Amino acid sequence: MSASRQKLVVVGNGMAAGRVVEELVTKAPGLYDITIFGAEPRVNYDRIMLSPVLSGEKEYEEIVIHDDAWYGKHGVTLLKGRLVTAIDRAAKTVRSADGGELAYDKLLIATGSSPFVLPVPGAGLPEVLTYRDQGDVEKMLAAAARGGRAVVIGGGLLGLEAAAGLKARGMEVTVLHLMPTLMERQLDPSAGYLLERAVEARGIHVITRANTKAILGGGLEGGQVTGVLLEDGRELPADLVVMAAGIRPNAGLAKEAGLAVNRGVVVDDAMGTDDPDIFAVGECVEHRGVCYGLVAPLYEMAKVLAARLMGHTAAVYGGMAISTKLKVTGINLFSAGDFAEGEGREEIVLRDPSRNVYRRLILAENRIIGTVLYGDTSDSAWFFQLLKDGSDISGLRDTLIFGPAYAGGSPLDPTAAVAALPAEAEICGCNGVCKGTIVAAISDGGHSSLDAVRAHTKASGSCGSCTGLVEQLLELTLGDGYARDAVSPVCGCTDLGHDEVRRLIVAHELRSMPAVMQELGWKTSCGCAKCRPALNYYLLATWPGDYLDDSQSRFINERVHANIQKDGTYSVVPRMWGGLTSPAELRAIADVAEKFAIPTVKVTGGQRIDLLGVKKEDLPAVWADLNAAGMVSGHAYGKSLRTVKTCVGTDWCRFGTQDSTGLGVKLERFLWGSWTPHKVKLAVSGCPRNCAEATCKDFGVVCVDSGYELHFAGAAGMHVKGTDLLCTVPDEDDVIEYCGALLQLYREQGRYLERVYKWAARVGVATVRRQIVDDAAKRKALFARFVFSQKFSQSDPWAERVQGLDAHEFKPMAELALEDVA
Template identity: 60%
Template structure:
């Protein structure tokens, strides 16, 4: 007796369609005969990655999620390049546009949404496009290759990504937005202003409070006329003003449709054999346009169809937003509009372009907006979703995960390890901590392997740090001992030497160009690779490259060293360990004025001011600068100190003027950007009171001249220096320093 498989037909081969096939096959790959219909003539790709494709940061092949070969190997019948003409619910079949019919036992509608096109005069001109699918990207890319002006109507997420992509392609790019704040649904006014400036720095002009009246041109678009009479020139016009659920042919087949196709908690429509998922579905009055809710819907529906969990139910989703514009770090989640009972905590540093806002209600985090430093977005979002009580960490919450855990005496990795297995690690793909750990224990011993097994960290990349922490915690020393060239970070497969060589060989002179040329997996990079790339570019092109302050470490940006309680230490430079009454008075005045609780003499012959509040740092440095003092770079990968003894000027054993030589050496090299902290010393005689033989570079003065030593270390692993050379006179020493100095960035 032959058993007929149940027939499932899926309308829509986009992200929801591809994912539901995958989820069904995971649970039961024998029971169903699956067919999928898609209007686009290609297999399934990650639509949210179209923005990096437009910007030239990724290729189409890199964003394919389910290829034709994948469908074939899993026995799925595909009908790509076809669209559905009608659905006959009584006979359980659908008709394609070419007359073919497909019969089903269960029908899944994953039809996505359609871009809204404003009914402006001239909207049918050539050169007017939407930004929704691969064909749109192809049209925009072709237009960008000719140069000219691009106008994007809509200052939301998609519009800004389109405008940035076109600017990166070389077009003059202008965004027209109806209200006075960009991305007003996701950002408050302060973050919106910072975003506006960041986009302008990247070639995107924002025209706010502007209403479009008509599109100007004969047969091809030539410009956009605004209500106030202005005409913005345009050879390409992109409408990115929103989407609406695609509900035909569901509506004409008699299904209940409001804004979207109405479904229950098991994604069932008004017909018990027809289901809807993704952007076309309306659940509890809500239509979702982001990927994380789609994945949750797919998991629920797969549980129901395969009967792996017949009680599975979708309860709605919390949503987070991350902008895909290279170099712009932005994250928004939850309720940030405030209201009764809400408390705002805001951190703002306009000079660095950093803005953080968290909203707390009833001791729970309910919303956040992060701009400039958004690496903690996933951490905040998890607290929003779980409703965690934040009363105990309220005072440090705004400073992020690392500071909060450090002040509590915890390692952030340990905190991740303590999470329950059902904690969501990857919001884009709905991957839990337990699934990641299971994959690691099953042999996925690298980030790429975890991505391949679970899709965690495969979309926006914001959870990469969490996945890597789980790798470290789960594998321990085995993770550290992985063989092969070690990549710079999780954003790339290339090691440091390869990247440095490529920068020189390919004449690459900007951060975005490095990431594009070497195919970075995360368009913006991360806190590991950005400082390194900034350093390599500065070394390679010291005259051409402009230092990127945002790619510096936080201590370097603040010109101070953060301490365990969230305050900072400040170390003014004292050349060769020398100071004066004027400098000491200035330091004392700062200590009194800003109530600095502790001043300590350092091993590098300087004074360290501990307990300075972050908000006082600019004023502290202003007062010290006024007295002629500059930063001692006690926090940076740079020259720290040049330690000296008094030498022949005072000491009866001194052979040379070690103090004067140390001052000269420090003044010649301070401010140099190093690959690591760098310390020097000059001792006036072989007794070596300045400890020159455990420094990175040391000078020992002797009767016959100067011994130059390199390679020492006084840290965890003590190492004495190696003698480099010996010179007879101070002028010879000066020539050597002058020869090295031009190579220092």
């Protein structure tokens, strides 16, 4: 360690501390030798994005702010999993729980906040969790993987986000809230009512005026949670309870060191404590009597402290107005300032029930002092800036509620409204990025695309709600030199890309094709031959059991359940499970070929028999005869599972290590009928000699002595590509689980007509591995969703029921898997 540099020790590795360190190492590299003690065994990550991780919209790796390489690059020592237990101010040292000591010249306390746990019987049961960090999320995901009922205590921001995440993971969820309306600190009763209605519309039960008396379980002191007892005597069954009833500054370490502490660590405008060498930032501090729990003021504190540590004595933190946004997909909510009624105040309210829009502005002396927006929050930055600036709005009074587009009485270009915002206007609340920072990055830094600006400033890099504003600033700054990031639209009927359409279907709970076209502004009344099949698939994949397949929105092959040939005839491929057949099936195929004068009978590359040259009018009769012999469609025409190719494995081959044929049959019986973005082919090879060519399939299994190598993302068509190794598993049940989970992930993320290998290349092979191999809870949740969807998929298109198959042999593949998950 350099003797010429002062030693800066940071206690805490959250977002506020991370921003201080980032400012120092980028603006004054080498000024300090920096050591960070982090109580969590992780790097610095974006804690406000935990809700999308819980719901499955993001992975933990996507919310990491500073990875291990970043600390190494900047010479910062990060001590992960090292809890500081004492500060010796006289000796200027800190002591950690493992007994280690470290000296400091300057000390930064950034210990954050602690969740409030209701002091009720049963609060210590193992299934009672809090919601503050990634460790809490991992525990909730493990609980959600087991399914059942969850009760969330607290109807504030964190409680509602936790409830939405657990619901997305398949749990039945009830929210208990002590007050009459949700988020009563941030919302007025009208907005609280709209929010409650929206939450319940997502299948989450809400009980307000609910006072928790006890958590029920094994004697209240041991065993598992069984329910929640309310003060009025009601008992709610529960397998998991999440406490989200508020936070408290984590100031115990500072108090034990003798620093001034009220609710939080008392700091001045320079973020200094009453010890000149000790500073504090973040949720643990109290500044001018206020404790903050949102990221924007914490980042501002961090910038001020970093400037002070660099010698800029003019930097001060004067406090700031705060705003609130709810991070639940599909619910748009913004609140800022004081919205209570009082003497000398007036309000302007806009209600539009048909659009589910509510706006309320609270005015005092011709200035906005509070605002609540629900449904449409696009003007939130403008209203918030007027509030922070204390702007006189008397000249805008008549049109104020309609937003900046009508400021002054006439509609403006939205870009002009953004142009009117001052440089200090906050654009990205998640990361505390103002307009001036973004404009400087564009004009001075040469960052001319949304991705470049996002990477440089972090604006729009978290929840993404400010993306439109950032793009408007790009357009405003660059003019004709700005080209929006290219998005290939689904078709000419819309400007939206596949990913955006899928996201909006979920966000707005659109469950029919007319709803999609109406709500997403389709340019045509009924769509076209390109978008209708895609929308039909997306709706089918998103809402299994609710959305009914629209056969007229499929390509001709899928409408007639056969492949059209160049002469107008069709080919028919009956399914042969794992490539196995029997004399009876062969005899039935021969009889059909003779009866209908089918000119060509061919063995396919997928170990099936193809009947080529079938007349369209003969298709029903051909399939009637094949059904009568117990054969079902091989879906050789569909965007679905085609075949599972196998070798003979241990039954006959002297090199076989496992029963590849039997496993292939199990996989095919389990997966058949599943609709996918494109065709899917599997193979199972009984040994590394790979006779079934498993390493060029969408999903391949290579049997080895120790179990099964799982491969994916191969191709052997116009583009030839070997597979990537997913992992190795020990038994057949694992093969089926991993395969089902991977196909479900592909179904949920793949764009229509995008093969598995192209999807994997787009999202990243490593990302797929993390979600399927590393995250057991997500894998099991994906598998459960696949199994559920199969209940509505496994039927033969040419028969009302599957004939000739042993009911015990066929049906349990999906049903037993569902029982295993449950």
